[in-house]
Every structure is written in structure tokens, then in C-alpha cells.
Amino acid sequence: MNITLEQPAHAGAIEALLDTSFGPKRNKKTVYRLRRNVAPIADLSFVAIDTDAAGQEQVVASIRYWPILLGGTTPALLLGPIAVAEAWRSQGLGGRLIRHSLARAAELGHAIVILVGDAPYYVRFGFSREKTLALALPGPVDPARFLGLELVPGALDGVTGMVGRVSRSKAGRTPHPGQQTPPLAHPLPATAGVTADAVAAITPLAVHEDGRPADLDAAAPSGGGRRRLRRAAR
Numbered sequence: 001m002n003i004t005l006e007q008p009a010h011a012g013a014i015e016a017l018l019d020t021s022f023g024p025k026r027n028k029k030t031v032y033r034l035r036r037n038v039a040p041i042a043d044l045s046f047v048a049i050d051t052d053a054a055g056q057e058q059v060v061a062s063i064r065y066w067p068i069l070l071g072g073t074t075p076a077l078l079l080g081p082i083a084v085a086e087a088w089r090s091q092g093l094g095g096r097l098i099r100h101s102l103a104r105a106a107e108l109g110h111a112i113v114i115l116v117g118d119a120p121y122y123v124r125f126g127f128s129r130e131k132t133l134a135l136a137l138p139g140p141v142d143p144a145r146f147l148g149l150e151l152v153p154g155a156l157d158g159v160t161g162m163v164g165r166v167s168r169s170k171a172g173r174t175p176h177p178g179q180q181t182p183p184l185a186h187p188l189p190a191t192a193g194v195t196a197d198a199v200a201a202i203t204p205l206a207v208h209e210d211g212r213p214a215d216l217d218a219a220a221p222s223g224g225g226r227r228r229l230r231r232a233a234r
């Protein structure tokens, strides 16, 4: 099992995983308005790949982030969607993907992460409703699911207003923090603007010397889980 950056060849498998996890109407959700015509941030889009005994690879989890603007001016990240294939859930894979990508985001200089999701799951990563009280989303959501995290302490202080989409033309002209970046260094340095505390709070995955994220054998499912997945993939 490897966690690695998403490649164009993974797109079909990711769409299938998201359809299974969220249902075909997922595109109607308010957060999808913020993603329309905007590409996910390549440096923060990770997949978990399982390789079976025959050497066949399968995408078993995916996480993506999108560039957004808070109050029209403050850049931030929108986390999601994240999905783990059913046979692989509750084995720590989702948590590893989130911690790994948040650590990478902090290293790349991102300061704020917003999401719409289940608070009981995301509080363990430091997300809270308190951080988004001065913000609004461009459509209906359950307020209890509107959560924020500061990768740089205080980054959300005084930030108010609507969460907005980064227009395609603007996204093209102005690279979002982290869109043109060096390879992941490990162990993570406490880079300028990111406190050691913020980095320490996020446990990164180990990575190989060439920058590939490390092996995740501990999260492998049982033989039955693998067989179910292979059957489902046929």
C-alpha cells in the first residue's frame, strides 16, 4: 500500500470511488459550487494504492484540496472530498491521508483549511466549528458541519465573509501557495510562517528517499477485504 500523489490515470477510479462513497448526487452539494471549473491542487491530491499479488494496482482512497478565497481576499484550502473504499475503512487510512496532506499543506505555506463534514470525525485533526463562525458558504449546509483549521495560529483572526471560488482565470494568473513547489522534504522543517507547534500537531507519513510517500502495510485489509475489492473491481 502506497500513498502517492494523484496522477491523471487515477481520475476514473477516483470518480468511481466518490460515486460509491457519496452517491451520484454529490455534485449538487454546496461545496461543489466552490470547485466548479477549478482544478484540485495537484500537490495536495493524494491517493492510496493497493497492489495485489498479481501486481495489479487499485485506488483504494483519495483526498483532494481546492483553492478558495475567504471574504474575497484571504486564500485558503477547501478539504475534500476524502473517501476510503469500504473494505479499507476504520484501519487508519483516512486519518493518515488527512495528516499527511495537512502536513504537506503546512509545509507549502498554506495557513487555513475549511471543510464541510462530520465534526465527530474531523475534530481529531484539530478542525472546529468555532473557526468558521465569521464565515458563510454560498449555499445551504448544516452549520455544525462547517469546520475550519488554522495551520498558522491566528490565520483566521479577523477573517470574515463569504467563502468563494477562485475563478479559473485568477487561478491561472496567481499561483495559490503550494501550486509550484519543491518536493516534500522529510522530516518536515518548521518553515517560515508555520510554527513548530502547528507542524508537530500533524504527524506526517514517512516518505521514501525519492519523495514517494511510505509504505502503509499496517493499513492493509484482511484477505477477505482484498477479495471483495477485487470482485467489485471486475
Ligand SMILES: CC(C)(COP(=O)(O)OP(=O)(O)OC[C@H]1O[C@@H](n2cnc3c(N)ncnc32)[C@H](O)[C@@H]1OP(=O)(O)O)[C@@H](O)C(=O)NCCC(=O)NCCS
Binding pocket: 021, 022, 082, 083, 084, 085, 088, 089, 090, 091, 092, 093, 094, 095, 096, 116, 117, 118, 120, 121
Ligand atoms: C470518513 C472516511 C474517509 C474515514 O476513513 P477511515 O479510513 O475509515 O478513517 P480512520 O480509519 O482514520 O478512522 C476511523 C474512525 O473514524 C470514525 N469515523 C469514520 N467516519 C466517521 C464519521 N463520518 N463521523 C464520525 N466518525 C467517523 C470511525 O468510526 C472510526 O472510529 P474508531 O477509530 O473509533 O473505530 C471513510 O469512512 C469514508 O470514506 N466514508 C465515506 C465518505 C465520507 O463520508 N467522507 C467524509 C465526508 S465527511
